[in-house]
């Protein structure tokens with residue numbers, strides 16, 4: 468795996484702080500439960516879980532540990548959207564410090580707990596659930612899709628803050644499920660699955676920066692870092708002139724100065740920008756006012772003024 472350490476990211480390469488709270492079950496606790504003396508034995512896992520994957524992978528899933536990137540990748544590739552929802556919910560507890568630091572709307576009187584997923588991480592809440600609703604729609608379970616949308620997507624998020632991007636995502640889904648139905652708009656399920664998986668990974672990359680990444684993501688991040696000096700945590704280099712914003716997932720062409728343009732996009736145009744992400748952005752570019760005439764000498768009263776001139780003015 469590529470090493471991204473430098474001055475600015477040294478802290479984020481260290482593992483998240485150990486869970487000191489004695490009430491929280493750690494991976495070690497569970498391992499000892501199964502492997503330790505008098506434990507049930509690791510072989511018990513598959514029977515207990517009754518799901519695919521190795522027993523070890525399932526332990527990560529049940530704990531909510533995202534420390535083995537392949538586990539989530541495999542679940543996304545298998546389209547286990549409901550399982551992914553549960554896994555990500557548990558991950559907010561397991562990676563609580565990260566989840567806390569990444570709360571989407573961290574200001575105001577009613578700041579949500581990091582594990583209050585619909586309000587603290589609304590996009591992460593919606594993405595896998597939306598995909599499950601689309602799967603229901605795609606398999607002609609219209610009624611079930613409507614029921615699921617009302618109870619599991621619309622209900623929990625209706626009082627939550629939403630970005631324009633998330634608002635569109637939910638409204639479009641609602642239209643598909645209630646107004647148009649699957650016949651009116653052909654569903655590109657393979658494309659939706661691929662994008663949903665990618666967007667979930669994007670979210671984790673932006674909001675959980677200290678997590679370990681799979682080799683593919685790590686390589687892509689290393690390439691992006693060479694093009695997007697200050698914004699590589701928020702963007703991805705695709706090819707010569709194309710970049711992807713990891714916050715809103717759009718592909719954006721930048722002919723010149725990609726880092727500069729990405730800064731502009733993030734500050735001014737990104738439809739998925741939340742106050743939580745905004746706090747971590749690099750500074751905005753200087754306002755483009757290069758054509759200003761220099762002030763007349765009499766008004767030159769700042770530190771940049773010529774010392775001689777300043778002396779003359781003082782007299």
Ligand SMILES: [Zn+2]
Pocket residue numbers: 712713714715716717732733736737738739
């Ligand atoms: Zn964006």
